[in-house]
Amino acid sequence: MKIQNLSKIEMLSEVRTVIEAKNCIFKDKIEVKFENIIFASRFYGLLQEITELKIIIKYSISKKFGEHKVYIVTIQFQKGYKEFIYELKKITSSMIVTSEEILRGVIRGYFLYLGYIKDPEKEYAMDFFIDSEVSSEELYNVLLALDKKAFKTLKKNKNLVYLRNSEDIMDIMVIMGSMVEFFKFEETTMMKDLKNKTIREMNWEVANETKTLNSANKQIKIINYIEDVCGLENLSPVLREVAEIRLKNTESSLQEISEMIGISKSGIKNRFRRLEEFYNTIKSEEGTAETDKNENNR
Numbered sequence: 657m658k659i660q661n662l663s664k665i666e667m668l669s670e671v672r673t674v675i676e677a678k679n680c681i682f683k684d685k686i687e688v689k690f691e692n693i694i695f696a697s698r699f700y701g702l703l704q705e706i707t708e709l710k711i712i713i714k715y716s717i718s719k720k721f722g723e724h725k726v727y728i729v730t731i732q733f734q735k736g737y738k739e740f741i742y743e744l745k746k747i748t749s750s751m752i753v754t755s756e757e758i759l760r761g762v763i764r765g766y767f768l769y770l771g772y773i774k775d776p777e778k779e780y781a782m783d784f785f786i787d788s789e790v791s792s793e794e795l796y797n798v799l800l801a802l803d804k805k806a807f808k809t810l811k812k813n814k815n816l817v818y819l820r821n822s823e824d825i826m827d828i829m830v831i832m833g834s835m836v837e838f839f840k841f842e843e844t845t846m847m848k849d850l851k852n853k854t855i856r857e858m859n860w861e862v863a864n865e866t867k868t869l870n871s872a873n874k875q876i877k878i879i880n881y882i883e884d885v886c887g888l889e890n891l892s893p894v895l896r897e898v899a900e901i902r903l904k905n906t907e908s909s910l911q912e913i914s915e916m917i918g919i920s921k922s923g924i925k926n927r928f929r930r931l932e933e934f935y936n937t938i939k940s941e942e943g944t945a946e947t948d949k950n951e952n953n954r
Contacts (some may be wrong), residue, residue, distance in 0.1 A: 662761075667702045669752075669761025672744040674699060674769045681741065684733040689716075689726055696727035703729070707740050749794045755802045764832045766795050771824065782819040782828060785811070792817050796888055804828070849935035868909045875902050875928055878935040885938055895934070898927040 662670075675681060680688045690696035700713050712730045717723060752762050763845065766784050774781040786792040792808060793816030799806035799817070804824040808817045819825050879899045882888065888896050899917055902908075908916075914924040 662705075663757050664706055664748075665755070666757045666761040667706050668743060668767075669758045671702050671706065671746055672747050673700070673762045673765030673791070675744060676788050677766065677770055677788050677795075679787045686731040686741075688729045690729070690769075691724065691726055693725070693727055696729060696899060698768070700729050703731070707731075707736070709736055709740055709777075710734060746803040749797065752794075752798050760831055760833060762798070766791075767828070767832060776822065780820055780822040780825060782825045784817045785814045786813065786817065789815055791815075799824075799828075802827070802831075808845075869907060872902070872906055872908070875931070876906060878932055879903060882931070882935055882938065885942070891931075891934070895927055895931055897920075898924065899931060 665723070675686060675688060678688055680686055688699060690699065698714065701713060703709075703711050709731050713727065714730075715725045715727045718726045731740070742792065747758060747762075748918070752759050766786070767782075770786055771782060771784040774783075784792070784795060786795065795817050796806055796808045804819060804827065805821050806817060806819060806824075808815065810816065819828070879888070879902060882891070882899070888899055891899060898913070901913055905913065905916070910921050910928075912923050914921045917924065
């Protein structure tokens with residue numbers, strides 16, 4: 657697999673990241689296992705570009721979690737092996753954030769072989785499952801150095817480093833050079849945010865409408881009671897006016913009623929408050945009268 661448009665240091669950084677993160681350096685060989693032929697071919701192609709060492713690629717059948725192929729890329733101990741290991745080790749954690757090419761190669765190595773992005777329709781999540789504790793700490797610190805809201809934990813005996821912020825995830829995609837996927841993710845994120853905003857606005861409108869109707873129903877109940885007990889004609893002109901308008905406009909908001917009458921919303925609130933006080937007064941008087949009547953009948 658021919659790797660194009662990548663510098664040698666970028667390819668070396670990607671290879672180094674995969675080998676160290678998967679704990680693949682042994683005493684007499686480097687051996688990296690993949691369950692995806694595309695990644696195995698890419699890794700094999702990277703090695704061909706950066707070293708003249710003999711590289712072996714083969715597959716075996718694994719029956720773990722169902723029968724499937726496992727692809728194994730191996731570099732046996734040979735002349736130049738130690739020098740190659742030395743080249744890998746020369747790329748240190750401190751160099752990652754100071755070199756754009758190294759950063760791009762390292763981030764791509766972590767993501768392509770050890771990470772994944774969840775469907776943004778469901779959740780904003782970029783996860784990296786890393787075998788090596790040292791490498792997980794490295795990635796975590798790199799993300800923090802890039803001002804990303806990174807988190808780390810242990811999950812299923814693996815080190816998990818993860819992001820849960822859509823902007824941080826998109827920034828990482830840009831660093832890797834995954835522009836096509838970036839635009840797809842951005843479009844989905846924008847549509848999701850727009851949908852959520854619309855739902856919030858609808859919920860807010862429904863809540864306000866419900867509040868308005870509940871308030872109106874309470875006012876109508878008060879006005880009907882006053883009309884039954886003593887008649888609206890016994891109210892002051894301003895209270896009678898607002899009472900009659902409410903009965904004719906059962907679903908109107910306070911703002912709408914205030915515009916009908918031509919006074920402020922606070923003025924309308926004050927009139928309904930006075931109506932409620934009058935209602936409470938006659939309810940109280942009616943309750944006292946009922947009590948006196950009961951006592952006289954004893």
